[in-house]
Amino acid sequence: MASGKEHTLGTLMLTPLAGLLAWHLSDGDQAVTALATGGCLSGVFLSPDLDMPTRTVSETTLLRWSWGVGYIWIFLWYPYAMFFKHRGISHCPLIGTCTRLVYLAGLAFLFQEVLQQTMEVDGQLMFWLKDHYLTIAIFSAGLAVSDIGHWIMDNF
Numbered sequence: 001m002a003s004g005k006e007h008t009l010g011t012l013m014l015t016p017l018a019g020l021l022a023w024h025l026s027d028g029d030q031a032v033t034a035l036a037t038g039g040c041l042s043g044v045f046l047s048p049d050l051d052m053p054t055r056t057v058s059e060t061t062l063l064r065w066s067w068g069v070g071y072i073w074i075f076l077w078y079p080y081a082m083f084f085k086h087r088g089i090s091h092c093p094l095i096g097t098c099t100r101l102v103y104l105a106g107l108a109f110l111f112q113e114v115l116q117q118t119m120e121v122d123g124q125l126m127f128w129l130k131d132h133y134l135t136i137a138i139f140s141a142g143l144a145v146s147d148i149g150h151w152i153m154d155n156f
């Protein structure tokens with residue numbers, strides 16, 4: 001099993017490879033390349049290890065560099081850690097990626113609902129979710145590359 005630092009290093013090493021793969025598959029489309037690269041890089045923080053109830057290396061890094069905003073991140077992902085067993089389905093390639101993306105979409109939905117109820121904000125704040133399926137799919141593919149690297153480093 002790899003440590004948190006090794007997983008972060010693995011994701012950082014995979015990120016340019018994911019970008020190169022996206023560049024090749026999209027015939028040099030810069031937007032596709034940027035999305036896939038960003039998706040893979042996001043694996044540093046959207047890691048399968050969010051299923052751990054204890055603080056991960058990436059969460060500690062986030063706390064150090066976010067002037068405390070990282071506590072919100074840790075708080076928001078605590079229910080995920082409670083629901084998913086460490087190295088269970090959350091570490092399963094593609095399925096684990098989907099669990100975190102669906103959870104993230106759920107958080108965004110709740111955030112929208114709270115804003116609409118408390119501040120009477122009109123409109124759909126999640127309009128981008130409806131109109132940008134391809135954008136989300138490419139970002140998700142990049143994240144899936146990071147997750148597969150994580151899975152391999154954890155010896156399947």
Ligand SMILES: [Zn+2]
Nearest residue numbers: 048049091154
């Ligand atoms: Zn792990």
